[in-house]
Amino acid sequence: MSQKNRLNKDKSSGFIDRDKTIHFNFNGEQFEGYQGDTLASALLANNQKLVARSFKYHRPRGIFTAGSEEPNALMHLRTGAYQEPNVRATVAELFEGLEARSQNHRGSLKHDLMAINDFLSPFLTAGFYYKTFMWPKAFWEKLYEPIIRQSAGLGELSGQEDPDKYDKGFLHCDILIIGAGPSGLAAALAAGQAGSRVILADEDFVMGGRLNNETYQVNGMHGAEWAKTTLAELASMDNVRLMKRTTVLGAYDHGIYSALERKTDHLASTDPVYKTKPRQVLWKIYSKRAILSAGSTERPIAFPNNDRPGIMQAGAVRTYANRYDVAAGQNVSIFTNNDDGWRTAQDLAAKGINIQAVIDSRDIQPVAEISGANIEMGAQVIDTQGRHALQSIQLSNGKTYDTDCLAVSGGWNPNVQLSCHHRGRPQWNKDILAFVPSGDGSGGLPPEMHIAGAANGDLDLSSALSSGHELAKSLSKELGNASKVGGCPKAESESIANSAFWFVKTDTKSRSWLDFQNDVTTKDIRLAQQEGFTAVEHVKRYTTLGMATDQGKTSNIPAMAVMADNEGKTIPEVGTTIFRPPYTPVSIAAYAGRSRGKEFRPTRLTPSHRWAKEQGAEFVEVGAWMRAQWFPKDGETHWRESVDREVTQTRNSVGICDVSTLGKIDIQGRDAGEFLNRVYCNTFSTLKVGMVRYGLMLREDGFAMDDGTTARLGEHHYLMTTTTANAVGVSRHLEFCRQCLWPDLDVHVISATEQYAQYSVAGPNARKLLQKIVDPEFDISNEAFPFMACGDITVCGGTAARLFRISFSGELAYEIAVPTRYGYSMMKTLMQAGEEFDAVIYGTEALSVMRIEKGHAAGNELTGQTTAHNLGMGRMVSKKKDSIGNMMSERPNLIKEDANRLVGFVPVDKSEKLSAGAHFIQKGKSAITENDEGWMSSVAFSPSLGHSIGIGFIKSGHQRMGEIVTASNPLLGKDVDVEIVSAHFVDPDGERLRV
């Protein structure tokens, strides 16, 4: 049966292209629709009433709305990795080959086994789970909870990586207009004409808002026609950007809005255009002013069994007829408490749809004449029948009507959500019986935001148009855009008279739904209040009201009315919950944009990265950097073999290591020496030009922050090095000291990390190797260029370079720096020059082994939790001068005698392997917190010594040399007896450095 509910072509609105038939599939069945349909309108056209199941009771659910507020018609869209759960059929555009599948049922949609929950509903009331499932204790996690988890949830993720691309962008404008309904269009036109830079965003794929759903006249033409004309005019303006399929999601500080544009969601994934575009774009819109013209949402009336498929918003039924050429039923009834509900009857009747009955809760004269319809004034719907779709309704006056669609209107709520994103509380407007955004000033409205049209409570068309027009005019003027603006669009003022009728009063047994998705009924509200959950937030949290995917867009206000009634309060006295971003749910991937996979964060490569790659290096992530860990040679099967070789060869002859990632900060000025005195705990002003000194930097709280060497290149010129990890933080810190603490010092600092490629050349043959490439006019003999010397040199026949005689490995060693662009060739040249010495390239692992052999602290020791005292460098903290952290490092607990001290450890049984992270316990004591005496921070296999070594912190370690303690590692189930030794395992007197 094809499109049984599609209206005749002569009744067409023009939004549906009858020449473009679209084939789609729902739950394995093939259907047809037209271009211009949503999945919902196409399903309704094909008389598919049952499309979903509710969350808790698995009640049959049909399409309830025609917009993004849909609580019911959620389904899986697409298949495979493209499968998206919880898609609202009411906003999903139909495309050729679309596949949709209902969700949250066991067995078929029609025969959902979980529907048994509905019969158990007396037991499954609000909060029932807090009162039970407690016995026996172990059963919660083993039995009850797994069952609950399996039956909860709605749609299903595919479990595969999202195959689509996403993007982000920035936009700037004078006025952001949110919603392209009547007030938004009027505002955009006026603002555009005034000369403001305008962005007009609308979530729909056709702009015009309710003008497209209604039969109103504007400026003497059909409203939809006026919208089309206006849009054409706006499109011709250079200062106006029209963004359809774009939902404004959140209002952030200082006029920044987030918005999601759906680029390809209306296309088949096989469509060629689909592949060329990102699926969605997250826009960050910077606006000077914003106009919220987001319209309003129709609210339901609560009455017994008001949740059956076929019971819909009256406005939605009208939309399906007027815009989509679809009759939501063959025999429609209307239940309203206001005049607007009658428009549905009138519009449907005009389309030739049979109106069974119009039921108005008000005991007044009928609002209109509806031919052939039973008019029931002062009556209420008190029950409904129909298992999978509505069949009949019962009225309070005893009458029963057969009907397959009940259009319900409980009045309209302004869409105030975005106005509350700064925690503004909406105000009750007693004329329209709804909340409207709080006024400017105290209410927490975003300062740049103004409200127009129905969103502001101007529910009739004429005032919606004029409020948008006037607001845009005055805001443009405020911004200095004062070109001539055309007249305000004119419309008849239609009647919006309504009444404070929210729910049908019933006995306690029947259930009237408030939140259709989460199955919250008037009974649940009553129970929550009975149990003392009277604050509106308590009711929400206890019953889950308004926590479904629609965030209470249709349910909140009727529920508040029920609460108010139970408590004898007014609705504003009950108060509101808080609207939070996003306005509608957004794919997590859209917020992530391009930052995925390897592009999750930027990657920094050293100047000679390519060279290392050519040598087959194993790389490792070190912060943002990629560093070579080791360089495996043919035949090496384990990383340890490579590392041992690199260490041994370096210690025996010469090794080269890329140390370009170390932070380099250039410091210049007449007060540079004084500045360094204040930022390092030790003294630098006395350092001779041409020499280097090790420096320890403290935080102001006295703990060690960073260490490194600083070279004095000239009278007023120093070059500081930092650890790789702290390069950025130290630079920031130095700028803080310079600008905020000592603005009168003549000193400037700038990061030079990326300006130089730097290589360590270490080992007994280091000098011999360097002498081959350092230009001969530079004497680098031990006498002329002793340990800790530095200077500007040239290499390879005139290339500028810097040489520092410093050593991390404990060998005779230098670091040579060349401008970044020479990094690759420098590396190559060094290795070529080193061939005759059997020079080796070594990575960060060998670097680490050699520094542990020398007992040097690194990242595992400089954790930000250790002091100079802990590190055995307490004497470096000069008390003769002011320096950052110098005072706080004297706090009693930080300098106590039995503080942890950094020392070395060797296993008593040399064949044992040590592990970092073990805790030290006195021998014979048990491994419990009270007996904890410290921890092993770094370990290595020392090829020089032929066994495992470690350094670590232990109480009074420096006074306990030779003591045997247990390095306890219950996590890995291993305890090792270790001897406390000096941390200087290799060449303790430092003779090799100085030769």
Next chain:
Amino acid sequence: MIINHPLLGPRDASEFVYLGDACLMNRPAWVGERIEGEDANDAKTAEALQQYHDYVHLRQNNAGEHKELWYHEQGDRSWLVVTRNTITHEIYNVELAKDVALANKTARASQGGKK
């Protein structure tokens, strides 16, 4: 958020790194050279320790107007003193921290002169 940089104009807050209350600019004066074991010195040291404790750790943490330090790390590396409301996030004023620090110094010097 948008910070109106005094030199560069409006910049997105994500270009900046936040430090905290601008009171961090008021670092206590150096206590002078300390020699262990001398009583007068210890009392002076204890007082200095208290001053530093308060400077490093205690905050008014005002709900409302708050002077605070932001660093334009992804920009010109200026430290700024931003006066911002911690309830509404409205920004009232933005100054170069160096200017503020120099002004404070001048103010302190002239106060000292009066004494």
Next chain:
Amino acid sequence: MRNSGFRYTGFRYSGFKVIKEALTGHKGWKPVWRTPEPKKEYDIIIIGGGGHGLATAHYLASRYNITNVAVLEKGWIGGGNVGRNTTIIRSNYLHPENQPFYELSMKLWEGLEQDLNYNAMVSQRGVLNLSHSDSQNDAYVRRGNSMIMSGADAQLLDQEGVRELYPFLDFDNARFPIKGGLLQKRGGTVRHDAVAWGYARGADSRGVDIIQNCEVTGFLIKDGKCTGVKTNKGDIGAKKVASCVAGSSSRVMSQAGMNLPIESHVLQAFVSEGLKPIIDGVITFGAGHFYISQSDKGGLVFGGDLDMYNSYAQRGNLPVVEDVCEIGMAILPAIGRAKLLRNWGGVMDMSMDGSPFIDRTHIKGLYFNGGWCYGGFKATPASGFCYAHLLATDTPHEVAKGFRLDRFQTGNVIDENGRGAQPNTH
């Protein structure tokens, strides 16, 4: 501990009771807590009806028999951070001042339902911290050992171990590859709102007055002694006044003239639409700040870093939303098509070393509990337990004796991540 058993003056919850009420129209359910007017004076006034305040009241009444107690709440109980967190519980700390405290908390969680006769859905489905480098692995070993030495459980997983638990993490294309992880199986989640309600019920049933919509506007302090509080419902006297208002600590304590080692920062949290089960336990990222779990209702609940600037706004800005979702996609590329439903912000007491305070103040009779950073939820039971101990005995509880206000003077700081006196980095 004088009384650890359940002694309820109202009626017990049970499966039988639920069935009986279902069959009789649920007419028998009574309010979970009463709505009393404040008395003139109490033995102890607790300021703040959040998780910690209500837990303190419950343990004062149930363990120390001190029931002449009022909990004063500015708004509705449980409306602060106990009602807006990511519901994670764990005891996986490094320092000896922290770990035994959090392990006590874990043990109290494990007995909570029986203690309170209220099902807060304590669910120990495991907390997994991913590691992405060798040094991170070393740090996890050190931490895991601290955990085990305090009596907690910990397991070190290699990459294969992680893959077995969560095969759909990004193992192949990650910018920061997953090398392994530290797993605490006893970690998990709890239904956060129910914690407040359960403690409220426990305290109320023993006679504690829970007074909502009662804002403290000042302290009654005379000669260095606190004798009560001023409120919008009038002055209320007390022998002891106990502040317990994390997020608002500075605001409340400034009324007693105190500056605290605390800044207020906003932390955002996120929940997706309901989904069929995909993530069983809690997963945290190690190369950035991110944690995620899936609630019993099906929503992915996740969070990340602070917004970084001082704020009392209870709302955040977009950069953190993007950062958090970027990390989510970096480790779980399969959640891309799950939709974010709601994101909100809470105000955190960020302390100078990232650790909390449970202590007396220099004003006699005035006590302080705060500085929980964003670790307060998991601490709820032990915080209440230890605060009750302090209030009842005037001595700090053994596992909370490090949480002193003067620790920055002595240097006994408890800095888990080594960032120093920089509150937004903890």
